[in-house]
Each structure stands twice: as structure tokens, then as C-alpha cells.
Amino acid sequence: MPGILPMKVIKLGTSAQSRIAQACDRCRSKKIRCDGVTPCCTQCANVGFECRTSDKLSRRAFPRGYTESLEERVRSLEQEVRELKDVLDEKDEKIDILYKIHSDSSSSRRPSSELSPKTSQDEKSAFPDTDLHEDSSNVQQSPSLRDGESDLYFMGASSGRAFVGMSVVNIARFPSALTRLDTFKTKVRESGKQCPDFGTETFFACSKSRWTPPKEVQAKPNTPKAPPRLLSDQLINIFFQEWAPLFPILHRPTFLNVYTQYVADPEACNNQHSIAQLNLVFCISAQCIDVRGLTLLTGNKPHVESFERQWRDALEATLPENILPTLQCLVLAQLTCILKADYTSLLQYRGVAINLAHRLGLHQSQEEFSFDSLVSETRKKVFWTLYTVDCFSAAMLGLPKLLREDEIHTEYPVDIDDENVSEQGFQPTLPGESTRLASALALFRGSRVLAKVLDELYSASHLYALSLQKIGPLNNELDVWLNSLPPHLRLQFAQDKPSTKIIGSRSPFLSLAYEYIRTLIHRPAVGSSLGSKALSSIVALADSSKHIIQIVQLLEERRMSFSFCLNKNELLLLSGFGLLFQGLDLNRKGKLLQDSQRLVCSVIAIVERNAALGSAAFKSVACAMISVDRFPKSVQAVKNSLSPRRKSDSNMRAPASKSR
Numbered sequence: 001m002p003g004i005l006p007m008k009v010i011k012l013g014t015s016a017q018s019r020i021a022q023a024c025d026r027c028r029s030k031k032i033r034c035d036g037v038t039p040c041c042t043q044c045a046n047v048g049f050e051c052r053t054s055d056k057l058s059r060r061a062f063p064r065g066y067t068e069s070l071e072e073r074v075r076s077l078e079q080e081v082r083e084l085k086d087v088l089d090e091k092d093e094k095i096d097i098l099y100k101i102h103s104d105s106s107s108s109r110r111p112s113s114e115l116s117p118k119t120s121q122d123e124k125s126a127f128p129d130t131d132l133h134e135d136s137s138n139v140q141q142s143p144s145l146r147d148g149e150s151d152l153y154f155m156g157a158s159s160g161r162a163f164v165g166m167s168v169v170n171i172a173r174f175p176s177a178l179t180r181l182d183t184f185k186t187k188v189r190e191s192g193k194q195c196p197d198f199g200t201e202t203f204f205a206c207s208k209s210r211w212t213p214p215k216e217v218q219a220k221p222n223t224p225k226a227p228p229r230l231l232s233d234q235l236i237n238i239f240f241q242e243w244a245p246l247f248p249i250l251h252r253p254t255f256l257n258v259y260t261q262y263v264a265d266p267e268a269c270n271n272q273h274s275i276a277q278l279n280l281v282f283c284i285s286a287q288c289i290d291v292r293g294l295t296l297l298t299g300n301k302p303h304v305e306s307f308e309r310q311w312r313d314a315l316e317a318t319l320p321e322n323i324l325p326t327l328q329c330l331v332l333a334q335l336t337c338i339l340k341a342d343y344t345s346l347l348q349y350r351g352v353a354i355n356l357a358h359r360l361g362l363h364q365s366q367e368e369f370s371f372d373s374l375v376s377e378t379r380k381k382v383f384w385t386l387y388t389v390d391c392f393s394a395a396m397l398g399l400p401k402l403l404r405e406d407e408i409h410t411e412y413p414v415d416i417d418d419e420n421v422s423e424q425g426f427q428p429t430l431p432g433e434s435t436r437l438a439s440a441l442a443l444f445r446g447s448r449v450l451a452k453v454l455d456e457l458y459s460a461s462h463l464y465a466l467s468l469q470k471i472g473p474l475n476n477e478l479d480v481w482l483n484s485l486p487p488h489l490r491l492q493f494a495q496d497k498p499s500t501k502i503i504g505s506r507s508p509f510l511s512l513a514y515e516y517i518r519t520l521i522h523r524p525a526v527g528s529s530l531g532s533k534a535l536s537s538i539v540a541l542a543d544s545s546k547h548i549i550q551i552v553q554l555l556e557e558r559r560m561s562f563s564f565c566l567n568k569n570e571l572l573l574l575s576g577f578g579l580l581f582q583g584l585d586l587n588r589k590g591k592l593l594q595d596s597q598r599l600v601c602s603v604i605a606i607v608e609r610n611a612a613l614g615s616a617a618f619k620s621v622a623c624a625m626i627s628v629d630r631f632p633k634s635v636q637a638v639k640n641s642l643s644p645r646r647k648s649d650s651n652m653r654a655p656a657s658k659s660r
Contacts, residue, residue, distance in 0.1 A: 024052060327353055327382055328382055331389060337349065380411060457474070508555060549603060552572060576604075
């Protein structure tokens with residue numbers, strides 16, 4: 001049984017060396033180094049001697065540096081207590097909010113017989129297929145269309161625009177139906193605060209396209225221009241390290257062979273699918289290269305600008321070919337459009353890709369076809385990646401999914417990496433070794449939960465019922481998915497903050513997917529007519545919004561690119577509104593609001609640095625709600641101050657460290 005390490009350890013100055021406060025009797029008499037392990041030090045254990053310490057040191061006999069060591073330990077313990085008190089303050093405020101649910105539930109209940117005859121008749125005529133229930137709220141989606149650049153377009157509730165500002169049912173006609181006329185702005189006015197006027201189009205890219213549609217492709221396309229080898233190698237590494245583990249669209253060995261031939265002689269590469277795939281990979285990775293702190297883009301901007309032109313021209317030339325490489329290009333193009341918020345092109349490529357997937361039979365069981373292992377696994381990976389992008393883009397744009405659940409029969413890919421898959425079959429993975437594909441498989445299963453959320457809570461119908469009885473089971477199913485993740489794919493939260501000990505590089509994005517789906521589950525209840533019963537959804541929405549911002553902060557601290565199928569700026573803006581919405585009912589001096597202020601300031605800093613659409617408008621809204629201009633100057637003071645918790649005594653600080 002190993003010994004217990006000594007408690008009295010003295011650090012010698014600022015160096016890494018340390019020693020124990022007192023040696024045992026034998027080590028003192030022989031004047032040898034004692035490690036102080038109890039109950040028997042290593043020196044005594046080696047010779048089988050009884051380890052004893054007879055003379056206890058007096059205060060004068062304490063060696064040099066012992067007092068400083070104790071003071072440093074006290075300071076570290078005080079810091080830990082300070083952090084724990086902050087967590088407990090947040091828990092207390094959340095408990096107070098949740099307590100209102102139980103205290104108000106009995107008083108807020110009203111028998112259906114007490115409803116006025118006119119109200120009941122109007123609601124039944126408006127919602128003929130729904131039964132009114134005390135835990136239900138009837139929802140009428142916005143009948144208006146958003147004004148785009150050149151036409152009108154529809155955006156559903158899941159896009160988040162309904163949360164920021166959405167016109168719904170006429171309150172005079174349906175008094176007890178869901179009446180969320182500009183949900184956030186109405187909540188602000190009810191709280192007595194003044195909020196600047198804004199439109200939801202201010203914060204979102206809507207249908208704006210950042211690329212001029214390419215001209216008609218010539219019979220002889222332009223000769224491809226290869227970027228410098230140092231730049232292209234780095235872009236390929238970024239894609240396969242950060243994007244391919246979650247989106248296994250391309251078979252790595254096959255693609256690398258194409259890339260080797262391309263850099264050797266770019267003019268000899270006349271395959272339009274290869275040109276499109278190469279430039280799409282370059283374009284996706286180039287948008288992440290600044291985040292990683294690399295300087296390779298300096299002097300290479302002309303090459304980076306040419307990536308998009310080349311892949312669009314090549315993709316346009318390959319669209320008439322209904323083959324799998326065309327579909328791979330279309331899925332990559334959708335990821336590029338999401339990063340650039342080019343939703344006009346996204347909708348175009350999304351529709352073509354799903355029709356082509358049906359045409360190729362990817363939604364059917366692949367075991368029914370006589371393909372070799374490599375082709376069969378590639379078809380599965382491409383389909384489930386397309387399915388994932390379809391679910392997240394549908395939620396982001398507020399539009400229905402194009403892939404129907406009852407028509408999907410294809411199997412999940414085998415959990416084996418690309419290097420171990422060939423035409424001949426599979427090579428087994430070493431026992432106990434995790435695969436890169438495990439991240440994608442986990443995301444595929446999480447997308448099935450997202451699809452269920454969109455089907456049950458965001459109906460395409462103009463009128464539908466929202467029930468709390470649906471929210472609970474969906475939230476539980478999402479928790480089951482998270483708990484089923486292997487440890488290396490699960491991001492742990494310590495004291496309500498993401499742990500800095502990241503085991504797997506894709507674990508933050510799986511946690512991000514969990515928090516995003518959780519916001520979609522609880523967002524419909526926020527601003528509904530459920531009253532105090534929706535308070536738990538408000539808390540859950542703010543909690544997930546906080547975690548999303550913290551995960552983005554963690555990615556930036558680690559210089560990891562935002563390699564996910566959501567637009568980073570719009571996700572941060574929605575999360576910021578989630579915190580502001582909860583802050584309307586919080587104590588101005590409470591810990592929850594202070595945390596919200598700090599996180600909202602982080603959102604403003606990130607979106608302003610990215611020159612995001614609506615960053616200035618969001619800052620003006622946040623300034624009207626919280627002290628944004630004042631808060632950054634006092635961040636360090638708030639962090640170092642010991643905020644008193646209710647019914648807690650003040651602590652005495654340890655003396656400052658002195659040099660002797």
C-alpha cells in the first residue's frame with residue numbers, strides 16, 4: 001500500500017524545489033534526505049527500519065520558508081472559497097426563481113369553467129384540433145413575411161428571430177392565446193426599462209448573399225491556380241484535424257492522393273469534382289486560420305479570394321452529374337455558406353443536395369446494395385453528415401427539415417477511421433483505442449434528438465398547441481444522449497464553468513450542440529401564456545446561453561476554430577439575448593446579473609471584433625439593460641472582491657507575501 005504524502009511541504013522561493021518541514025529520527029541522525037511519506041518514509045522502508053519522529057519542532061525551529069508556504073496555502077484556499085461562494089450565490093437566486101413556480105402554481109390555476117364563454121368559443125374555433133390544458137399554450141405562428149434584399153421570405157420560430165421580435169396573434173381576438181408581440185421588447189417595456197427600437201433583421205444575415213452568382217460556365221473552365229505549398233498544407237491539416245472528425249464527408253486517403261497530384265501539377269488537374277473539393281476545403285479552413293493566430297494569410301489574400309471563385313465555377317460545372325462526388329461538394333458548400341451567413345446559396349445547395357441524396361438512394365439501407373466496404377461506408381458518412389447539416393440549418397433558418405424521419409432507413413457508419421477502410425474490407429482498431437469517427441457518430445445521434453425537437457415543438461402548421469408535457473420528455477432524451485457520450489467526448493463543467501482539462505478536441509462542440517438543442521427545447525415556453533410555469537424554461541434558456549458563450553470563450557482561449565455547422569456570430573447574439581431576457585427579473589446587485597453582465601460584454605467584444613452584422617445594435621440594446629460601458633473597467637475588481645453570501649461571515653485575508 002503506498003504511503004501518504006506529507007502535508008508540511010515547504011517550497012523554496014519561486015523555484016520548483018520543495019522539502020518537508022521535519023525529517024524522521026533515522027534520517028536526521030544519518031543526515032540523509034527524508035521524503036516524509038507516512039507512516040514510513042522511503043529511506044526507512046528500504047532497510048525495514050521503524051520510522052519515528054520523536055522531537056516535534058517548536059515555533060522557533062520551523063525552517064525558513066515555512067510561514068510563506070502556509071500563507072500561500074491560505075491564499076489559495078480563500079480563492080477557492082470565493083469561487084464556491086459565487087457558485088452558491090447563483091444557486092440561491094435560481095432556487096428563488098424556481099420557488100415562484102410552486103408558490104404561484106396553486107394561485108394561478110383556474111378551472112376551465114371559469115373561462116368566459118366568448119373566450120372559450122373563440123379559442124376553440126381558432127384551434128379546433130387542440131384541447132386547452134392548464135399546462136398548454138396555443139401558438140399561432142407569425143403570418144408576416146420578412147423584408148429581404150429583393151423579395152419577401154419566411155422565417156420560423158426556431159430561427160430565434162421569433163424570440164427577439166415576432167408579431168403573433170391578435171390579442172383582442174384570442175385573449176388567452178400565446179401573445180408575444182416582440183417577445184423581448186415587450187418584456188423590456190413591462191419591466192419599466194427603455195429599450196431602443198430595433199428590427200430583427202438588424203441582427204441576422206437573413207437572405208443576404210455575399211457572393212454574386214457566377215456567370216454561365218464556359219465550355220473550357222479556367223486553369224486552376226494552386227496556392228503556395230506551405231499555405232495549402234496548413235489548410236488541409238486544419239480541415240482534417242478540426243472539421244473532418246465531426247463532418248466525415250471526404251475519405252482522407254483518397255483525398256490526400258488527389259491533393260498530392262494537384263500540388264505536383266495543378267494544370268494537369270482537369271477533374272472538376274477534385275477542383276471543387278480542394279477549393280472548398282481551402283475556403284473552409286481559411287476562414288478559421290485567423291482564429292488560430294497563424295500568419296499564413298499575410299501576402300496570400302489573392303489566393304484566398306480565388307478559392308471561392310474556383311469552387312463555385314467547378315461546382316456549377318458538376319451539378320448536372322448525379323454522382324456521389326457532386327453530393328460531397330454540395331455538403332461542403334453548405335458548410336461554407338453557413339460560415340459566411342450566405343443563406344441564399346445555402347438554401348439552393350441544400351435543396352439540390354437532398355434531392356440528389358434521394359436520387360442516389362442514400363436514405364435506403366446500404367446493405368441492400370452490392371457496394372464494396374469503402375463505397376458503402378462513404379455513402380453512409382455523406383448521408384448522415386447531410387442529415388446533420390439539414391437539421392441544424394433548418395433550426396437556424398426557421399424552415400422545415402427536408403429529410404423525413406419515416407423515410408430514413410440507412411445505417412450508421414462503422415466506427416472505424418478512414419485509414420482502416422478499403423475496398424477489401426476493414427482493418428480492426430486496436431483494443432481500447434478511440435477513433436476520430438466517434439465524434440461524428442455522437443453528433444449524428446444528437447441530430448436525431450434535434451430533429452424530434454423540431455417536429456414536436458416547431459410545427460409547420462399555422463396553429464398548434466405548446467404543452468409542457470412535451471418539453472420534459474424531450475429534455476430528458478437530450479440528457480440521455482449527453483450522458484451516453486464516452487468520457488473523452490464529454491466536456492465537464494466545474495463550478496458552472498467549462499473545465500480547462502479538455503480530453504477530446506471535439507468535446508466542446510458536442511457540448512455546444514447539447515446546449516443549442518436545449519435552448520430550442522425551452523425557447524417556445526419563454527414569453528408564452530404559461531406564466532410562472534415557464535420560469536423553469538427561462539432559467540434553462542439562460543443557463544444554456546451562458547454555457548454557449550463560455551464554450552466559445554474556451555475555444556478562443558485555446559485558439560481552436562469554430563468548426564461547427566452554425567453561424568458563430570448569430571449564435572452568440574441569440575445567447576446574449578437569452579441572458580438579457582432573464583436579467584429583466586433579476587436583482588440588480590445579484591450574482592446572476594453580474595455574471596450576465598460579464599458574459600454579455602464578452603459577446604459584444606467578440607461580435608465587434610468579427611464585424612458581425614448587428615453588433616452595434618446589440619451593444620445599444622445591452623447598454624440600455626446593463627452597465628456595459630462601466631462594467632469592463634471593474635471586471636478585475638469584481639473578480640477579486642469577496643461578495644458576501646447571505647448568512648455568511650466575512651473572512652480575514654492572509655497577509656501579503658514578504659520577501660526575506
